Amino acid sequence: MDLNYINTMNSKKISITSILVAGALSMAIAQEKTKPEETEVYTPVPKIVQAAGVFSPAPSDAIILFDGKDLSKWVMTNDRDKPAVWPVANKVFTVKKGPGSGNIETKQSFGNYQLHMEWQVPANIQGKGQGRGNGGLFLASLGKGDAGYELQILDSYKNDTYTNGQAGSIYKQSVPLANPTNKPGQWNSYDVIWIAPTFNDDKSLKTPARVTVLFNGVLIQNNFELKGPTQYIGDPAYKQAHGPSPIKLQTHGDPSAPISFRNIWIREL
The missing domain is CATH 1.20.5 (Single alpha-helices involved in coiled-coils or other helix-helix interfaces)
Structure with a gap:
């Protein structure tokens, strides 16, 4: 050659x-990715919308996750053998502050569902940005800490922050279509249609998760296709195959603004 x-x-x-x-x-x-700022966006800015009423009675076929009496259907995320310790008073429960606190999640696991919940930040709330009534509704919990798919809870009434981290955002993934947040001290509601992801036998992704959210009766997430579980730093991706999962509520260590919850029910789809 x-x-x-x-x-x-x-x-x-x-x-x-x-x-x-x-x-x-x-x-x-x-x-x-080494910095959380690399996945924060500030435009577009959702328009402010005047919200309707928030209270929604449970349908006859709903599972009541909180009836105003106790947290018997919730456990601590970091130790599911322990009952939820967040305090209950006046038909409302509130994020527990200080030692012994942590995220809580439902005893029961869910696949596809319709969920209603109402939340409130105190009227005298202090702070700004992400340090102002920060919490999270994890539509499917994937274990300890903040693993899962997060719908952000935050006081976004005249409170600027990155828009994919404001109330109603799918955290770090989808900016809400509008901002109907009520004033501090008033109740807000989330109505969620969750379609869980599915996986093949080899644990690869078959179909991604999708979510529709109404915030105080206003459509803010319209059948959004999630890119994976929530990531604080870096891009989301489906790395863990899973089936039906608990629903989780996050404590964010914001002592000036303990978030309260009431009237939580779910319908399996």
Whole structure:
């Protein structure tokens, strides 16, 4: 075989290898996220909408997750053998502050569902941005900590922050279509239609999760297709196959603004 031809082919192989290696390095560098700010967006800014009433009685076929009496249908996320310890008073329960606190989640696991819940931040709330009534409704809990798919809870009444982190956002994934947040001290409601993700036998993604959300009766998430579980830093991706999951409420360590909840019910779909 011609020696010049062999040398030419070897050079081409080296060039192709160099291109592939350089491309892989570029992708690795691009995907490496070290700061949460890299996934925060500030536009578009959802328009402010005057909300309707928030209270919604449970349908006859609903499962009542909180009836105003106790948290018997909830447990601590970090130890599911322990009952939820958030205090209940006056038909409302409130995020527990201080030692012994933590996220709580339902005893029961759910696949597809319709969920209603009402939440409130105190009238005398302080702080700004993400430090103002921060919490979260995890539409499917994936275990300890903040693992799962988060619908953000935040006081977004005249409170600027990154828009994919304001109330009604699918945190760090989808900006809400509007901002109907009520004033601090008034109740807000979420009505959620959740279609859980499905996975193949080899645990690869079959169909992504989808969610529709009404916030105080206003459509803010319209059949949004989630890119994966919530990520505080970096891009979301489906890395863990799972089936029906509990619903979780997050405590965010914001002592100035303990969030309260009432009237929580769910319908399995």
